[in-house]
Amino acid sequence: MRQNAPVFDFKIQSRDGRARVGHFETPRGVVTTPMFMPVGTQGTVKGVSAQELLDIRSQMILANTYHLMLRPGESLVAAHGGLPGFTAYPGPFLTDSGGFQVMSLGHMRKITEEGVTFKSHLDGGLVELSPERSVAVQEALGADVIMAFDECPPFPAERDYILRSLERTVRWLDRCLTVKSRPEQALFAIVQGGIHLDLRERSLELTLPFDTPGFAIGGLAVGESKAEMYPAVAFTAARLPEARPRYLMGVGHPEDLIAGIAVGVDMFDCVYPTRTGRFGYALTDDGRLNLNSSAPRSELRPIDENCDCYACRHYTRAYLAHLVKAEEMLGPRMLSLHNLRYLHRLVERAREAIASQSLAGWAQTWGERYFKGAI
Amino acid sequence: MRQNAPVFDFKIQSRDGRARVGHFETPRGVVTTPMFMPVGTQGTVKGVSAQELLDIRSQMILANTYHLMLRPGESLVAAHGGLPGFTAYPGPFLTDSGGFQVMSLGHMRKITEEGVTFKSHLDGGLVELSPERSVAVQEALGADVIMAFDECPPFPAERDYILRSLERTVRWLDRCLTVKSRPEQALFAIVQGGIHLDLRERSLELTLPFDTPGFAIGGLAVGESKAEMYPAVAFTAARLPEARPRYLMGVGHPEDLIAGIAVGVDMFDCVYPTRTGRFGYALTDDGRLNLNSSAPRSELRPIDENCDCYACRHYTRAYLAHLVKAEEMLGPRMLSLHNLRYLHRLVERAREAIASQSLAGWAQTWGERYFKGAI
Ligand SMILES: [Zn+2]
Ligand SMILES: [Zn+2]
Numbered sequence: 001m002r003q004n005a006p007v008f009d010f011k012i013q014s015r016d017g018r019a020r021v022g023h024f025e026t027p028r029g030v031v032t033t034p035m036f037m038p039v040g041t042q043g044t045v046k047g048v049s050a051q052e053l054l055d056i057r058s059q060m061i062l063a064n065t066y067h068l069m070l071r072p073g074e075s076l077v078a079a080h081g082g083l084p085g086f087t088a089y090p091g092p093f094l095t096d097s098g099g100f101q102v103m104s105l106g107h108m109r110k111i112t113e114e115g116v117t118f119k120s121h122l123d124g125g126l127v128e129l130s131p132e133r134s135v136a137v138q139e140a141l142g143a144d145v146i147m148a149f150d151e152c153p154p155f156p157a158e159r160d161y162i163l164r165s166l167e168r169t170v171r172w173l174d175r176c177l178t179v180k181s182r183p184e185q186a187l188f189a190i191v192q193g194g195i196h197l198d199l200r201e202r203s204l205e206l207t208l209p210f211d212t213p214g215f216a217i218g219g220l221a222v223g224e225s226k227a228e229m230y231p232a233v234a235f236t237a238a239r240l241p242e243a244r245p246r247y248l249m250g251v252g253h254p255e256d257l258i259a260g261i262a263v264g265v266d267m268f269d270c271v272y273p274t275r276t277g278r279f280g281y282a283l284t285d286d287g288r289l290n291l292n293s294s295a296p297r298s299e300l301r302p303i304d305e306n307c308d309c310y311a312c313r314h315y316t317r318a319y320l321a322h323l324v325k326a327e328e329m330l331g332p333r334m335l336s337l338h339n340l341r342y343l344h345r346l347v348e349r350a351r352e353a354i355a356s357q358s359l360a361g362w363a364q365t366w367g368e369r370y371f372k373g374a375i
Numbered sequence: 376m377r378q379n380a381p382v383f384d385f386k387i388q389s390r391d392g393r394a395r396v397g398h399f400e401t402p403r404g405v406v407t408t409p410m411f412m413p414v415g416t417q418g419t420v421k422g423v424s425a426q427e428l429l430d431i432r433s434q435m436i437l438a439n440t441y442h443l444m445l446r447p448g449e450s451l452v453a454a455h456g457g458l459p460g461f462t463a464y465p466g467p468f469l470t471d472s473g474g475f476q477v478m479s480l481g482h483m484r485k486i487t488e489e490g491v492t493f494k495s496h497l498d499g500g501l502v503e504l505s506p507e508r509s510v511a512v513q514e515a516l517g518a519d520v521i522m523a524f525d526e527c528p529p530f531p532a533e534r535d536y537i538l539r540s541l542e543r544t545v546r547w548l549d550r551c552l553t554v555k556s557r558p559e560q561a562l563f564a565i566v567q568g569g570i571h572l573d574l575r576e577r578s579l580e581l582t583l584p585f586d587t588p589g590f591a592i593g594g595l596a597v598g599e600s601k602a603e604m605y606p607a608v609a610f611t612a613a614r615l616p617e618a619r620p621r622y623l624m625g626v627g628h629p630e631d632l633i634a635g636i637a638v639g640v641d642m643f644d645c646v647y648p649t650r651t652g653r654f655g656y657a658l659t660d661d662g663r664l665n666l667n668s669s670a671p672r673s674e675l676r677p678i679d680e681n682c683d684c685y686a687c688r689h690y691t692r693a694y695l696a697h698l699v700k701a702e703e704m705l706g707p708r709m710l711s712l713h714n715l716r717y718l719h720r721l722v723e724r725a726r727e728a729i730a731s732q733s734l735a736g737w738a739q740t741w742g743e744r745y746f747k748g749a750i
Pocket of ligand 1: 303304307308309310311341
């Protein structure tokens with residue numbers, strides 16, 4: 001069995017119950033966990049510049065292997081020296097494996113033991129993706145953390161299918177580690193099993209021996225309810241090794257971050273803050289502010305008095321609501337920026353609560369106010 | 376006849392032929408002319424933040440009375456303390472009178488001696504605009520420079536219509552000055568007359584006695600050829616008073632700025648740099664770079680090595696071309712920013728050439744390279 005020794009240090013700084021604050025040392029800088037990763041699907045976090053990502057204190061950016069291999073192609077990114085040169089964001093990156101996107105975006109996909117064949121959503125051209133190809137693309141993209149090529153079954157799926165799929169995902173993990181060649185990149189394995197705890201157990205049993213420098217919880221936030229998702233997260237996180245970062249993939253509603261942090265998750269990513277921003281919504285401690293509605297159009301105060309983002313320091317709700325109504329680019333741009341900063345501040349506050357052993361009380365207070373929605 | 380004494384100082388610093396460098400002292404700061412104004416139609420320069428306008432050394436922003444009176448309404452802008460509070464841009468503003476936009480955007484407009492009645496392009500509601508209403512709206516918006524309410528006839532128009540229109544525009548100017556009440560705002564008169572030099576002469580004869588603190592050359596860049604426009608600009612500029620700033624409305628192609636500066640124009644505005652940016656074009660000394668074409672997709676150099684804008688300091692042509700192709704918001708955003716900076720740099724270079732009495736040679740060298748288009 002292949003081994004993949006931890007290439008980056010992960011040091012736990014403080015704990016509160018199962019939650020922890022950690023320092024994850026990547027070649028492009030130390031990342032403090034728990035943390036939220038903005039999603040730069042096509043090599044850009046939608047509407048946000050590299051400097052703004054630094055300004056809002058982003059720590060690590062996620063980019064999508066599937067999208068970038070199709071356009072502009074990984075070799076152009078490599079010609080820029082990888083994602084930092086291409087995107088001008090100088091900090092750490094993580095790339096997904098392409099597996100999830102193939103399942104959700106590729107047409108007429110065919111999954112075999114070898115890999116996946118699908119038609120590009122861009123031009124219909126036939127494309128193959130396999131563990132070997134995914135690692136090669138991710139090595140060209142040059143992120144600090146790369147992900148094992150996995151299958152994320154749809155929801156709902158047959159138990160039996162999920163079982164066969166997760167076993168194949170483990171064989172694919174082995175193939176990924178066999179071809180992986182860049183020692184400065186850490187490859188994370190992905191635990192699958194859907195919402196079935198016994199299948200999660202089986203996936204853990206097969207995956208943990210690979211001892212990768214981090215582990216992801218995959219196959220969630222694909223349509224199941226939160227009542228189904230949270231137990232699967234808690235069950236899996238509790239069985240992952242203490243000394244490795246734990247990454248809950250594709251999850252990013254504020255309440256999900258807090259729920260995940262409480263059970264020991266360290267890393268999150270989601271398009272939610274930028275997507276909901278483009279739709280005219282702003283995240284606040286009092287719930288989600290709908291800037292398409294009439295009330296904010298006369299409010300001369302910022303989205304959030306306590307937020308230090310550019311939008312909150314310069315613009316009123318009335319101005320931002322005007323931009324949304326007038327379909328001006330600056331509106332989605334500013335709401336995306338604010339929402340990302342909101343989630344970064346949320347995890348910063350969670351880290352402070354962990355450090356002072358007050359996470360449970362802080363989370364309860366936050367939740368009561370957020371779900372009252374007195375916006 | 377109403378008078379409107381110059382409320383701001385305009386001091387000419389240096390001259391080269393008919394071109395001049397001036398300092399125009401507005402309540403919100405000294406503006407060095409010649410200068411180009413970015414257009415913030417709906418209270419936002421499309422895709423560009425207030426801080427970015429400062430970063431690229433914009434000096435004065437134009438906002439549109441027609442758009443802002445319809446949405447969000449001038450009273451909301453006034454509730455923010457005017458355009459600087461609303462838009463977070465702390466420098467000088469200029470508002471147009473609404474006249475031009477009514478002609479180009481209003482439906483079923485009816486022009487009488489009293490003013491214009493039209494249907495809003497937003498909701499079809501019936502709206503009236505008159506000299507008095509235009510000044511009232513512009514006083515609520517709170518710009519430093521406001522414009523007389525004029526009619527800009529379409530191109531082509533009958534000579535006789537243009538004559539009757541420009542005479543009415545002068546009567547409207549008189550009514551504007553009668554109701555104008557805020558001494559910290561300078562109202563500029565607008566000279567009309569289309570491309571007919573004798574009608575320009577007539578408009579000048581009627582308009583100059585009002586002795587407003589600045590004069591605009593209106594009614595151009597509405598469809599006529601450059602061979603028709605340039606003589607009208609030169610003729611009018613030569614007859615405007617030396618001691619007042621001269622503003623050529625709606626003009627902003629790079630070659631038009633240089634041609635206008637050479638005949639003594641001090642101020643310009645145009646949506647061109649942001650609009651062509653949204654279409655994927657970048658202005659350079661070697662012509663207009665089309666980022667939709669295939670060549671830039673592999674170029675690892677910036678749009679312009681000599682440009683100090685954020686896009687040129689951080690992103691390659693290949694990355695920007697990828698953003699354009701992928702329809703990512705950051706693409707039009709960065710190209711708009713670069714194009715505005717390009718025009719600001721162009722007038723900065725023209726000012727340096729005037730100061731060193733080398734405008735003609737500089738302009739010729741610039742033009743030879745620009746129109747060779749060796750991009
Ligand atoms: Zn904010
Ligand atoms: Zn530039």
